[in-house]
Every structure is written in structure tokens, then in C-alpha cells.
Amino acid sequence: MQLEILPLSTPKNKIADESQLVFGKQFSDRMFVMEFDRGRGWHSARIQPYGPFSLEPAAMVLHYSQEIFEGLKAFRRADGAIALFRPKDNIARFNRSAKRMCMPEVDEQFFLDALLELIRLEADWVPRSAGTSLYIRPTMIASEPMLGVRPADQYLCYIILSPVGAYYKGGIAPVKIWISDHYVRAAHGGTGEAKTGGNYAASLMAAKEAAENGYDQVLWLDARQKKYVEEVGSMNMLFLYDGKIVTSPLNGTVLDGITRRSVLQLLVDRGYQIEERALSIDEVMEGAENGRLAEAFGTGTAVVISPVGSFCYKNRCVQIGNGKTGELTMKIYQELTDIQYGRQPDKYHWVMPV
Ligand SMILES: Cc1ncc(COP(=O)(O)O)c(C=O)c1O
The missing domain is CATH 3.20.10.10 (D-amino Acid Aminotransferase, subunit A, domain 2)
Known part of the structure; x- marks a missing residue:
């Protein structure tokens, strides 16, 4: 599967004062998206501008909660380089969750490569002050419009990014x-x-x-x-x-x-x-x-x-x-x-x- 990179016309303004970053409230310019149809498998993998999806009100995730997610972080290091922490472990857990929820698994290497590409494109969104990071949220939802309890035949899988401030502002606290x-x-x-x-x-x-x-x-x-x-x-x-x-x-x-x-x-x-x-x-x-x-x-x-x-x-x-x-x-x-x-x-x- 090819990863398509779609153009970004209007980048957002970033929060200049990193001490004001609130967990999970602000999202970067771009996101990764791919789609699944039973019979066809995963397709249409792309990095596109962050924005709303169009889902039918009957989308199965909204009724029967066929949904999984992950949470990991990218860190800005002292020399300015960016690093992920154990991303393969998160992707493996994503697939274990998918299996449990009767959802399609992702190709782990492709998913990791897509994530790395997304982070490279969004590198400016990785904050620089002490204790900050870029929180990464891979997600998969059942998008098929259908009322009835069974595994869906269509899914959306995406990765969004959110710059987060230092968790402990005044030092680690009980x-x-x-x-x-x-x-x-x-x-x-x-x-x-x-x-x-x-x-x-x-x-x-x-x-x-x-x-x-x-x-x-x-x-x-x-x-x-x-x-x-x-x-x-x-x-x-x-x-x-x-x-x-x-x-x-x-x-x-x-x-x-x-x-x-x-x-x-x-x-x-x-x-x-x-x-x-x-x-x-x-x-x-x-x-x-x-x-x-x-x-x-x-x-x-x-x-x-x-x-x-x-x-x-x-x-x-x-x-x-x-x-x-x-x-x-x-x-x-x-x-x-x-x-x-x-x-x-x-x-x-x-x-x-x-
Ligand atoms: C229920 C629950 N337990 C434990 C954890 C800690 O897992 P991790 O260290 O992989 O973030 C999380 C967070 O992901 C969680 O949601």
C-alpha cells in the first residue's frame, strides 16, 4: 500500500507559551488516515490536514462501541532531535486490542513507517520545554452504517497528534x-x-x-x-x-x-x-x-x-x-x-x- 501525502494549505497557529499547553486540547496540522473494507483490506492510506470526518449517524461505532486506541509520545531531546518511546510495543498492543474487538489488524511495519512520516512532517509540533512532549493517539473505529450487533465490514483508522505540557509543573507530586x-x-x-x-x-x-x-x-x-x-x-x-x-x-x-x-x-x-x-x-x-x-x-x-x-x-x-x-x-x-x-x-x- 502506498502512503499518499496530501497538501496542507493553512497551517494552524501554535501555542507560543508551552506552559499553556493543556493535555489533549490542541491538535497538529496533519493526521494519518486509512480505510478498510472487507474483501478489499486496508486502502487509501494518506496523510491529510487534520479535520472532521463525515460519518453516517448509523456508523456502528456510535451504537456498539467497536473502537480501539493507543497512546504514546514523541520527545524532543536536548540536541533538538525527536524520538519515540517503544512505538512497536504500542502498535503490537493496538493489534491485540483489534483482535479482541473483532476488528482488522494493521500491518505493523506499514503503520510504524506511516507514524514516523507523520511525525517528520509535524516535527515543529513537538514542543521544546522541559517535560513536554507530543502525544500520539492511534485510533480505529467501525464506520459501516448498519444497525445490528456484529463486527463491522468498514473501518477508519487514524493517528492524531497533540502537543502536551509538562505533567508535573511544580515537580513530581503524590x-x-x-x-x-x-x-x-x-x-x-x-x-x-x-x-x-x-x-x-x-x-x-x-x-x-x-x-x-x-x-x-x-x-x-x-x-x-x-x-x-x-x-x-x-x-x-x-x-x-x-x-x-x-x-x-x-x-x-x-x-x-x-x-x-x-x-x-x-x-x-x-x-x-x-x-x-x-x-x-x-x-x-x-x-x-x-x-x-x-x-x-x-x-x-x-x-x-x-x-x-x-x-x-x-x-x-x-x-x-x-x-x-x-x-x-x-x-x-x-x-x-x-x-x-x-x-x-x-x-x-x-x-x-x-
Ligand atoms: C487502563 C490503563 N492501564 C494502564 C495504562 C498504562 O499503559 P502505558 O504505560 O502503556 O501507557 C493505561 C494507559 O495507556 C490505561 O489506559
């Missing part, structure tokens, strides 16, 4: 986490490990409840017993417990986070023992109180690392450590961002030059 004892995110056999819109729509009610109670994020427990830690909003959770790293296993209900994967590797190389096991909420609450749980943090592309200052479960609230960012959490944040921004050599080959 969050307060609300543990939902009523709502659940994902059950075994469900779609928890796919990056599909419905998972996020279903999470809104608990997030609203958390916000109303003054909390930043929701920690999900397993759906069967509401006892074991799964993940948080758009982050995987890691705990420094009895000097070891504990994190929930990837058993189908948790997203296989690329930041999680990277952080676990950094921790192994620092000599930490990793326990991928079911961690009960009682262990978390008691561990916070008796000091066995020294640090807790979330990992995800948007935040990189998010230290947890406190957990609240059934009206009982506990502080983690002294409520501030833990020492190990800080070191891992520093090490990972140093690799992403090219301040430290990348012995893992995670960084891909654009």
Missing part, C-alpha cells in the same frame, strides 16, 4: 487514590486488557464519586471478590512492599502497560525482586499502617510515574510513607525520563529516532 468498593472496571473474560473506549466510559461513574470526595483517581479491585488490586484510571500500580516490588499479574483484566514493562526492567536491573501476584486491599491498608508498604506508584504514558500519597477505602484512609514522593519512585521517574529525553544512554533500545 496523588490521593479512592478505592472503589462498588463499581468494577473489568471481569475475567471481559475487555479489560484491550484499549477500547467502553472500558473508559464504564469508569466514569466511579471517577465522579472519587472526585466528589476530593480524590484524584480510582483504584480498581478485581470484579469477582472485590479484594485484589488491579490498576488505577490509566495507570498500572506498583508497590514497594517488604523491600520487594509487587504488582498485579497480567491476567486479562489489566492493561499490559508499556511504562509498567519498562519500569519493571529498570527495577530488576537495580536488583529488586518482582512479585507479579494478587495483592489484597487488606495488605495495602495494613502495610501502609505498619510500614511494610513503603512506597506505591502508578505507571502510564501520560504521567510516566505518579506517586501515591494516600489511599481511601470504605471510609478508612491511610498515608503511604510520609505522604510524599518515595525515594525509589523518584529515582525511577528520573531514570525513565532521562532515557526518554536522551539525557542517559538507552541500553535497552527503547528509544526510536524519528
Whole structure:
């Protein structure tokens, strides 16, 4: 398949003051688009000006949520060059999500080449100040107009780009986490490990409840017993417990986070023992109180690392450590961002030059 580059007539004005960038609000000049028709496969791949699509009101995505997406970042390095972080892992996960949602897979090499071409054309949109990046959102939707629950025969796949500001403006800061004892995110056999819109729509009610109670994020427990830690909003959770790293296993209900994967590797190389096991909420609450749980943090592309200052479960609230960012959490944040921004050599080959 050929990638066509369509002309851009009127470039947008960029936000000059990068401290004013708001996550996911502004989009670059161009986007990548391709279309799928059953019988024909993927076709009409192009880079075109960013703009609205025309969809029929009966488009199946609008009724039955056959949709998947990804999130990764391009970083501006000290020498001005641009690099992506583990893009092949995101594209592989995109295809795993596609499979789960009965959607067509993409050719991974073609998709990566198209993404690289898009970033090269939009290089000016990669911000330059400390902590900023260009957020990349690959998406696929069922575009066929048809009322009836079955896999669609037509799809649109696209990539849009959004310059984002530094997540931590005043330095890395701990969050307060609300543990939902009523709502659940994902059950075994469900779609928890796919990056599909419905998972996020279903999470809104608990997030609203958390916000109303003054909390930043929701920690999900397993759906069967509401006892074991799964993940948080758009982050995987890691705990420094009895000097070891504990994190929930990837058993189908948790997203296989690329930041999680990277952080676990950094921790192994620092000599930490990793326990991928079911961690009960009682262990978390008691561990916070008796000091066995020294640090807790979330990992995800948007935040990189998010230290947890406190957990609240059934009206009982506990502080983690002294409520501030833990020492190990800080070191891992520093090490990972140093690799992403090219301040430290990348012995893992995670960084891909654009
Ligand atoms: C539900 C969920 N868990 C975890 C993550 C973290 O994954 P990653 O590190 O690949 O961004 C995300 C974000 O993509 C997510 O949406």
C-alpha cells in the first residue's frame, strides 16, 4: 500500500507559551488516515490536514462501541532531535486490542513507517520545554452504517497528534487514590486488557464519586471478590512492599502497560525482586499502617510515574510513607525520563529516532 501525502494549505497557529499547553486540547496540522473494507483490506492510506470526518449517524461505532486506541509520545531531546518511546510495543498492543474487538489488524511495519512520516512532517509540533512532549493517539473505529450487533465490514483508522505540557509543573507530586468498593472496571473474560473506549466510559461513574470526595483517581479491585488490586484510571500500580516490588499479574483484566514493562526492567536491573501476584486491599491498608508498604506508584504514558500519597477505602484512609514522593519512585521517574529525553544512554533500545 502506498502512503499518499496530501497538501496542507493553512497551517494552524501554535501555542507560543508551552506552559499553556493543556493535555489533549490542541491538535497538529496533519493526521494519518486509512480505510478498510472487507474483501478489499486496508486502502487509501494518506496523510491529510487534520479535520472532521463525515460519518453516517448509523456508523456502528456510535451504537456498539467497536473502537480501539493507543497512546504514546514523541520527545524532543536536548540536541533538538525527536524520538519515540517503544512505538512497536504500542502498535503490537493496538493489534491485540483489534483482535479482541473483532476488528482488522494493521500491518505493523506499514503503520510504524506511516507514524514516523507523520511525525517528520509535524516535527515543529513537538514542543521544546522541559517535560513536554507530543502525544500520539492511534485510533480505529467501525464506520459501516448498519444497525445490528456484529463486527463491522468498514473501518477508519487514524493517528492524531497533540502537543502536551509538562505533567508535573511544580515537580513530581503524590496523588490521593479512592478505592472503589462498588463499581468494577473489568471481569475475567471481559475487555479489560484491550484499549477500547467502553472500558473508559464504564469508569466514569466511579471517577465522579472519587472526585466528589476530593480524590484524584480510582483504584480498581478485581470484579469477582472485590479484594485484589488491579490498576488505577490509566495507570498500572506498583508497590514497594517488604523491600520487594509487587504488582498485579497480567491476567486479562489489566492493561499490559508499556511504562509498567519498562519500569519493571529498570527495577530488576537495580536488583529488586518482582512479585507479579494478587495483592489484597487488606495488605495495602495494613502495610501502609505498619510500614511494610513503603512506597506505591502508578505507571502510564501520560504521567510516566505518579506517586501515591494516600489511599481511601470504605471510609478508612491511610498515608503511604510520609505522604510524599518515595525515594525509589523518584529515582525511577528520573531514570525513565532521562532515557526518554536522551539525557542517559538507552541500553535497552527503547528509544526510536524519528
Ligand atoms: C487502563 C490503563 N492501564 C494502564 C495504562 C498504562 O499503559 P502505558 O504505560 O502503556 O501507557 C493505561 C494507559 O495507556 C490505561 O489506559
